[in-house]
Amino acid sequence: MRLSGWGRYPSVEASVLAPRDAGSTAEIFQNGEGSRMIPRGGGRSYGDSALATRVLSSRYLNDFITLDRRALTIRCGAGTTLAEILRVCVPQGLFLPVLSGTKYTTLGGAIAADIHGKNHHIDGSFCDHIDRFTLLLPSGETAVCSHTENEEYFRATCGGMGLTGMILDATISLKKVPSAFISAQSIPATNLEESLALLRQQNDKQYVVAWVDCLAKDTALGRGVIHLGSHSETGNLEQRAKRKLSVPFTTPGFLLNRYTMSGFNRLYYARQRFKKSVNSVYYDDYFFPLDSIRGWNRLYGAGGFLQYQFVLPDDSAEKGLRETLDTVSRSGKGSFLAVLKRFGPANGNWLSFPSEGVTLTLDFKYEAELLPLLDRLDEIVLAAGGRHYLAKDARMSAAVFRQGYPKWHQFKALKDRIDPAGILGSLQSDRLGLTKAGVRSSQS
Numbered sequence: 001m002r003l004s005g006w007g008r009y010p011s012v013e014a015s016v017l018a019p020r021d022a023g024s025t026a027e028i029f030q031n032g033e034g035s036r037m038i039p040r041g042g043g044r045s046y047g048d049s050a051l052a053t054r055v056l057s058s059r060y061l062n063d064f065i066t067l068d069r070r071a072l073t074i075r076c077g078a079g080t081t082l083a084e085i086l087r088v089c090v091p092q093g094l095f096l097p098v099l100s101g102t103k104y105t106t107l108g109g110a111i112a113a114d115i116h117g118k119n120h121h122i123d124g125s126f127c128d129h130i131d132r133f134t135l136l137l138p139s140g141e142t143a144v145c146s147h148t149e150n151e152e153y154f155r156a157t158c159g160g161m162g163l164t165g166m167i168l169d170a171t172i173s174l175k176k177v178p179s180a181f182i183s184a185q186s187i188p189a190t191n192l193e194e195s196l197a198l199l200r201q202q203n204d205k206q207y208v209v210a211w212v213d214c215l216a217k218d219t220a221l222g223r224g225v226i227h228l229g230s231h232s233e234t235g236n237l238e239q240r241a242k243r244k245l246s247v248p249f250t251t252p253g254f255l256l257n258r259y260t261m262s263g264f265n266r267l268y269y270a271r272q273r274f275k276k277s278v279n280s281v282y283y284d285d286y287f288f289p290l291d292s293i294r295g296w297n298r299l300y301g302a303g304g305f306l307q308y309q310f311v312l313p314d315d316s317a318e319k320g321l322r323e324t325l326d327t328v329s330r331s332g333k334g335s336f337l338a339v340l341k342r343f344g345p346a347n348g349n350w351l352s353f354p355s356e357g358v359t360l361t362l363d364f365k366y367e368a369e370l371l372p373l374l375d376r377l378d379e380i381v382l383a384a385g386g387r388h389y390l391a392k393d394a395r396m397s398a399a400v401f402r403q404g405y406p407k408w409h410q411f412k413a414l415k416d417r418i419d420p421a422g423i424l425g426s427l428q429s430d431r432l433g434l435t436k437a438g439v440r441s442s443q444s
Contacts, residue, residue: 007046008304018057026140038426039162041106046307047394048427075171078108095177108167113391114159114352118207127158133170138419159352179235182286192222210340309361309389317358320384335363350407353389398433
């Protein structure tokens with residue numbers, strides 16, 4: 001079947017295998033027909049990190065194993081989605097400590113990408129809250145991995161995009177919440193300097209994220225809206241059913257252009273400027289607004305889109321962001337989904353993305369002339385000492401990757417040691433030089 005990431009670019013013809021347990025997964029590892037494979041969860045990474053000629057779906061590894069209310073932990077199969085975990089936990093006053101922008105991320109995928117949310121500056125990334133996980137190695141052996149047990153495997157697997165083995169299950173810490181609602185507030189910012197100042201000033205708030213008008217120019221460059229949130233003390237813990245809108249077909253790509261996007265951005269900014277009061281928002285609406293639009297990735301046309309996310313250290317962030325936004329604005333290829341956040345300190349995982357500073361995420365409709373623009377943005381990011389998020393990547397070069405991730409060689413050394421036959425690999429890992437394109441070696 002034809003598979004792609006959420007960005008719908010690139011795509012590949014792949015066979016999908018869906019093992020039901022560790023034994024059947026190990027059998028696939030040992031008795032493959034020669035082509036390599038990569039684990040795949042909900043398919044919500046944007047680029048080609050979960051694409052290969054064969055993919056190992058975690059759809060059947062979705063058991064709830066234990067919920068320990070005293071220890072505040074839950075253990076689930078790797079194919080369990082964040083939505084399913086929240087559906088069980090929220091009515092009991094429990095909540096996941098870190099959430100991605102979609103609730104359809106699987107537990108295994110959240111570990112493989114070491115996802116972050118609107119609260120990294122306070123709570124770190126997803127894997128900072130993992131007690132342990134069970135990893136099926138390419139050899140067919142299982143290893144329990146944590147911050148203290150098989151730590152080398154833990155550091156490589158968290159953020160390692162599925163290249164070290166198949167995550168079977170994981171235990172994650174939970175936190176108590178008083179209700180299912182978020183106290184939310186929006187603060188407008190007239191330009192980039194003010195946006196960054198507000199992010200710094202509000203750094204003690206639990207959830208902080210900014211929408212940025214990436215097509216604004218001159219004195220309005222970098223204007224945006226800062227969205228703040230915290231768990232509300234009022235409201236109940238009941239789950240709410242939610243009706244969904246749907247994009248029933250792929251829209252023509254020409255509908256997204258500098259004029260339509262500029263119009264949307266101006267309208268959105270104008271509406272948000274007057275929303276300064278604190279509102280009570282159901283958690284699903286606050287954390288996952290795009291999940292209410294089924295198939296929203298079709299809005300970018302048949303060619304799909306690329307999401308581009310990078311982080312810059314504080315001392316170079318304003319200059320690098322100004323140059324980035326100016327380049328995007330002049331190109332006219334910006335998006336209406338531009339998100340600015342602050343990160344706290346990096347963790348010790350070898351390929352985890354977040355590091356202390358400021359991160360910007362941009363969406364671009366795919367077209368051939370986009371690639372030179374992204375190459376130029378890469379130059380700006382690297383010159384400012386930044387790096388790119390692997391879960392959003394579909395075209396980064398090996399040289400750019402290596403400059404941004406200084407521990408890549410440690411990762412590759414471990415990968416080569418535990419997977420000498422090259423069983424696991426993806427389009428992305430080939431492109432980044434972590435694996436070699438082609439079939440498994442004769443050692444398999």
